[in-house]
Amino acid sequence: MTGSSLVVSESTPAEVFGKLSHPVRIEILQALATTETPCSFGELRSASSIDDPGQFNYHIRTLDGAFVSNTDDGYELSVAGHRLVGAVRSGVATERFECTQLSLDGSCQSCGGNIIASLDDRTIEIACDDCTAVHTEASLPPGSLEGDSPDSVATTIDRWCKRMQADAEHGICPNCSAELNRRVVIPADEDAPNWLTGDDLEATVLYNCEHCGERFQSVLQYALLTHPAVISAYYEAGIDLRNRLNWEIPGIDSTSAEVAATDPLAVVVPFTINDTRHRFVVNRSLELLETRTD
Numbered sequence: 452m453t454g455s456s457l458v459v460s461e462s463t464p465a466e467v468f469g470k471l472s473h474p475v476r477i478e479i480l481q482a483l484a485t486t487e488t489p490c491s492f493g494e495l496r497s498a499s500s501i502d503d504p505g506q507f508n509y510h511i512r513t514l515d516g517a518f519v520s521n522t523d524d525g526y527e528l529s530v531a532g533h534r535l536v537g538a539v540r541s542g543v544a545t546e547r548f549e550c551t552q553l554s555l556d557g558s559c560q561s562c563g564g565n566i567i568a569s570l571d572d573r574t575i576e577i578a579c580d581d582c583t584a585v586h587t588e589a590s591l592p593p594g595s596l597e598g599d600s601p602d603s604v605a606t607t608i609d610r611w612c613k614r615m616q617a618d619a620e621h622g623i624c625p626n627c628s629a630e631l632n633r634r635v636v637i638p639a640d641e642d643a644p645n646w647l648t649g650d651d652l653e654a655t656v657l658y659n660c661e662h663c664g665e666r667f668q669s670v671l672q673y674a675l676l677t678h679p680a681v682i683s684a685y686y687e688a689g690i691d692l693r694n695r696l697n698w699e700i701p702g703i704d705s706t707s708a709e710v711a712a713t714d715p716l717a718v719v720v721p722f723t724i725n726d727t728r729h730r731f732v733v734n735r736s737l738e739l740l741e742t743r744t745d
Contacts, residue, residue, distance in 0.1 A: 462517075467531075470517055475501050475510045477539065480518055480528065484536040489525030541592035547572050548593055555605045557699045559584060566698060568604060575608055577698050584705070586698035587612055587673075609696045619658055619669070620677040629662035635671070635718060635735045637710055644668065653710045654718045656737060670705040671720045673697065675731060680739055681722065688725045702729075719743075 471477060482498040483490060490498075496507045515521050518532035528536065538544070548570040555566040555577070564581025577587040591611050599607055615625050624631040634657050636642060638649040647655055656674040658667050675681045676692060685692050685700075692700065702723040711717045716735040721728060728745035 467517055470513050471535075473510060473513075475499055475507070476514055476518075479511060479514060480532055480536050481539070483519065483526060483528045483532065484540075489522055489527040491525045495526060540594055542594035542597070543573070543592040546593035548575070548596070553601050553604055554580075556602075557605075557696060559586075560699065560701055560703060568608065577608065586705075589615065605696055609698075612697050615667075616669075616673065616677050619674070624660035624663060624665050626665040627660060627663035629660055631665070632659045632661070633657065633674075633737055634659075635716060635733065635737055637713070637716065637718075639713070651706050652708070654708050671708045671718065671733070671737075672703045672705055672722065674737060675720055675733070676700070678731070678739060680731060680742055681729075684722065684724055684729050688727070690724070701725075 478499045479495055482495055492508070492511070495511065496502075496504065499507060499510075501507045501510070511519065511526065514532075515526075516529075518529055518535055520527050520529045520532075550572070551570050553568040553570070555568055557566050558564060559566060559579035559582060561584050562579060562582040564579045566586070567578055567580045569576045569578065573593065574588065574590050576585060578585045587608070589608065589612055591608065595611060596604060596607055618625045619631060619633060622631050622633070623629075634642075635654055636644075636647065636657050637654045638647050642657065644655070644657075652670070654671060656669045656671060658665075658669070660666070676697070682692055690701070704721070704723075707721050709719045709721075711719050711732065717740060718733055720731045720733060722731070723729070730743040730745075731739060732741040732743070734740055
């Protein structure tokens, strides 16, 4: 350990992931993932495609210490092994969505039109088929929808989006779990995306992880859905946000946020809940400065 770092580097990524270069080693990890108790050498070899004990021993020794732990009771997955099996089962590197469109239950909160889910490779967009308003766009691992019926796709997508919102609210990168930075930007900012012109949208929230390079954005209303003041306003109106799909939450107009001041930045984010107009004023860090109710 050097300096004030709490992390010790034991090997390079190339060295560690090089241990996975043989398909039998993936078989071993997947076999261990399906057992609740440690496995003996013989049990693991029976679950693999290699009969020769010597060859199998070579492969499991290669994994030992990195992805597998050899305990007194037998072999079991290490923390890294569990994470790796999760990545494999997610299909993020080996599968893709079949490009298609699905009609979802519910209607557009902006115009009452039909809601369509468009699957393209590994991205899902939830939009209105009538007014073309885009309510949600997310990159889901294909494994998240494995076994889902068209009727359950909406719930799965919504759970994934809520998880992303919760991670972002706590400053956790959903990709690598390092610190996630967030910043409200307006068209005049140097780092504002090209599509943010101010004509339809005066401000948006940018998220950036310097550790892995993950970047995404959110309209302010959706970014505030995890704030206790917003949750409370809905709950007091008889609406439990946990039981609503994000694109079915009433009172959200993604183009209605208004920049009230630029130095320092103050943006008014409105929600109309049961005919009551709530205005939440936030700063550049998305911190709540003021709440107004009409």
